[in-house]
Each structure stands twice: as structure tokens, then as C-alpha cells.
């Protein structure tokens with residue numbers, strides 16, 4: 001009854017094998033690979049796994065990467081399902097102008113975050129931040145409507161853009177400071193507070209729109225680096241996308257168990 005969840009981002013592929021396709025299922029194995037290394041999954045980390053019965057993934061890295069991953073899955077006799085953002089799923093409504101154009105990772109994280117919030121008490125508005133290659137900042141109302149969200153360059157992209165667009169900004173990573181006094185600290189702090197500032201604005205917008213302070217969740221590979229610089233309380237969640245995939249899997253697969 002194993003369930004393999006996949007999150008294929010623009011930098012890394014993250015995978016997790018669960019004993020069953022529902023929230024709370026036991027985690028049997030997990031891993032992450034940079035996209036350069038995904039052609040070795042079948043002969044490497046996946047070679048010793050018990051064949052999963054269901055696979056559900058979200059991909060934002062493009063069709064070529066998706067095909068490469070599907071090739072690796074040929075060691076098992078199972079057809080993977082890939083998330084496509086829709087108008088509604090798992091109690092959420094998608095307010096995007098064109099719902100299917102919303103990044104699948106964003107939709108899955110919204111579903112995961114909303115159900116995490118519901119499990120903790122009375123419904124609240126939410127802000128969900130994913131800090132990966134790109135940064136996304138999502139707004140959800142207490143009834144489960146995704147209101148809209150921001151897309152920003154991630155820290156790495158911001159730094160590379162500055163390095164390639166200027167002559168004098170090639171320096172090592174610095175520290176986050178309120179008043180940076182060297183180039184390294186100025187760049188690192190600039191990127192960090194650009195993200196923190198965007199999040200703070202979204203928190204204000206959601207509070208004004210919904211009339212209540214939002215519950216805030218942060219996730220993504222670089223979430224832990226951002227957490228100390230946030231101005232409002234955040235719950236840091238290790239992999240919200242897996243939580244969302246388990247919610248979706250329960251609705252798609254569990255009844256056929």
C-alpha cells in the first residue's frame with residue numbers, strides 16, 4: 001500500500017515514501033537530489049525501495065525533467081499521477097484568473113497548509129510562504145478560498161542577478177544585519193529583507209481583507225534561513241508539499257485501498 005510523494009522543484013527533487021496514501025501515514029524513506037542527479041534514482045536511492053502502489057507528484061521544473069523522472073520509475077509497475085492545479089480540490093477554491101496556470105507546487109502547499117490550520121482549531125485566514133528557487137507568498141481566507149499570491153526571486157536568483165548585472169558585486173555570502181556595513185552583509189541582508197518585507201505586506205493585506213490576523217506558515221529548502229528575520233510569528237513546516245500530497249492522495253487513492 002506504499003505511496004510515493006514527489007516534489008520536483010526548479011533546483012531539487014524531493015521524494016518521500018509513506019506506508020499508505022493518507023495524512024499521518026508512516027514515513028518509510030525519503031530523499032532529495034539536485035536535478036543534475038535525477039537520472040540515477042533508479043539505480044541509487046530507489047533501488048532498494050519496496051515498489052509503491054501509488055505515486056503522486058508535483059512538477060514545476062518542466063516536461064523534460066518530468067520525463068526523466070518517469071523513466072526512473074520504470075523499475076516499478078505503477079503509473080504516476082501528476083498534480084494539475086484546478087478550480088477546487090480538497091476543500092480549497094482556487095481564485096487564480098486561470099486556475100490551471102497556478103504552479104502545481106503552490107496549489108499543493110495551499111492544500112497542505114489549509115488542512116494543517118484546520119486541524120489546529122477554528123478556521124483562520126492564512127499566509128503560506130515557500131522559500132525555494134523562487135519564493136511564493138499565498139493568501140487564503142478562512143473558508144478555503146485562495147485569494148492570490150506573490151512570486152519573488154529566491155535568494156540565490158537575487159544574488160546571481162546582482163552579480164551578473166554589476167561589475168563590483170562578487171563577494172562571499174554575508175550575515176543578515178539591520179545596518180549592513182560591508183558588501184557581503186548588504187547583499188545577504190537585502191535579499192532576506194526583500195522577502196521578509198513582501199511577506200509582511202501580504203500579512204497586512206490579508207489581515208485587512210479578512211478582518212483577522214492570518215496564521216502564517218513557512219516552508220521550502222531555505223525556510224529555516226528566513227525564519228529568524230520574519231517580523232510576525234511563523235510556523236516552520238519541513239515539507240508542506242508532502243502534507244498537501246497526502247491530503248490529495250487520501251481523496252484520490254485511499255478509498256480504493
Ligand SMILES: Nc1ncnc2c1ncn2[C@@H]1O[C@H](COP(=O)(O)OP(=O)(O)OP(=O)(O)O)[C@@H](O)[C@H]1O
Nearest residue numbers: 009010011012132133154155156157220221222225
Ligand atoms: N542565505 C540564504 N537565505 C535564504 N535563501 C538562500 C540563501 N542562500 C541560498 N538560498 C536559496 O535557497 C534556495 C532554495 O534551496 P533549496 O534547493 O534547498 O530549496 P528547494 O525548496 O529545494 O527549491 P526548489 O523546490 O525550488 O527546487 C536556493 O535556490 C537559493 O536561492
Ligand SMILES: CC(C)(CO)[C@@H](O)C(=O)NCCC(=O)O
Nearest residue numbers: 060101102103104105106134151
Ligand atoms: C512560481 C514557481 C516557480 C514556484 O516554484 C512555480 O510555482 C511556477 O512555475 N508557477 C507557475 C506560474 C504561477 O504560479 O503563476
Ligand SMILES: [K+]
Nearest residue numbers: 009010105132
Ligand atoms: K518547491
